[in-house]
Amino acid sequence: MSENLIACRGLSKAYGRKAALSGVDLEVGRGRIVGLLGPNGSGKTTLIKLMCGLLQPTTGQIEIGGLPVGTETKAMVSYLPDRMYFANWMRAVDLFDLFRDFYRDFDYEKAIAMCRSLGVEPHDRLKTMSKGTKEKVQLVLVMARKAQLYLLDEPIAGVDPAARDFILHTILTNYNEEGTVLISTHLISDIEKVLDEAIFLKTGKVMLHETVDHIRETQGKSVDALFREIFRAQTLEGGEF
């Protein structure tokens, strides 16, 4: 078993002429909760999509569990995208059936129990559900797996503060503790308390990758405060005000 769960070497991705990621070198171990932090357009979603195989790198390499992204790594990764990915005619239980068919680590009973606790009726058609309820279904699909790596792309964006706590609670009480959770967000204060490590992305480059404890000890401030300091500086440098 590879020591690092995620390993990126010289990873770059460009959309046409626009670089989304530039020379990212990154190593993340197992059993960690990691925040992938950066403002909009910093490359968080691009990095996660590269780990899922939804995008192909322009240059560089990426490995999950010591393997290049492929069928084997997809079986290890549980991915929560930033959009709805299912057909509206389906019911939540249809999706649970699909996940049970394809992922050995999917726990069907746990998914049903999670639905009940989140107030979702699993036999309802998705088209009759509100946006928030659909997001809950998608969260259930992801967290009912005992995956090696959870890639959660903006799971708390666009919801009110009470719902954020609810979502974070669901993640923390259901993830596989031997696996790693990578959460991308720009809402740092909401997730700081649960993070072991923080990765700061700025214009497609890794600016900082440290444990949260180390940041607090060496910088003498919270991750949120450091983030605001760095990215406020970026705004001022950009001369937008």
Place this chain on the structure above:
Amino acid sequence: MLGKLLKYDIRAMWKQFSIIWPAALIIALINRFTLPFNQGSGNEVGVKSELLAVITITVFVGVMCAMFVVAMVFVLTRFYRGLLGDEGYLMHTLPVQTWQLVLSKLICAVIVTVLNVVVSFLAMFLMMPINWTALFDVIQWQRLLQGLMKQPDALLYLGEFFLLCGTALALMVTMVYLSMSIGHLFHRRRVLMSVVAFFALDIAGNLIISFINELGMLRFLNKMAEWGGHTGFWVGIVLLLIPAVLMFLATSYLLKHRLNLE
């Protein structure tokens, strides 16, 4: 895994066609009673009956056209939305090989088209004024069976004909899939580029056929076909299968190595 993928693709297909197929059959059956099949030339058909017949046949033609339009849209969208759109976020993160994703869509597209043709024939059959006594005449069926036994090749020819049609259909679908995959390589105007790719592939295909013709290959193949009827069918099947397989492989390659769901 291919079987599991097919299960979900066929379920999506049934969801799409579970109303229109039975509707086509029911409307055909209604037409059986409203169309004036049994009216002699001397009989006058009532205005109301005539109007009803016009309405029911118009509805029937409308449903049949809708059925084929829906099938065409289904084939396109199951691939485009399912593998290159938002649903692709689910399908491409499943632990399955890319060629299995494409093959599942291809098989489903062929099944939909074949079932559409079967439903169309069945609907026309239901619409006709059938003499049920003659249809279930055992002696007639025995004669037909005896005739077929004397010509066992007939069934084989029929099978080869269906296989040829199926291969031609697979070629058309793989060409559409490859066009959409090529269009997806572009950063902008992907739909437009898919259409351009389709016409480019069509032109390239015609150029290759002209080139082969110049080499005298077609004359050679025609000669082969003259050796026996079966050979003709099999030559046709192989000739259609080669580009279909190449386009299938090219589509799978592009989706595996050049996928960019932005």
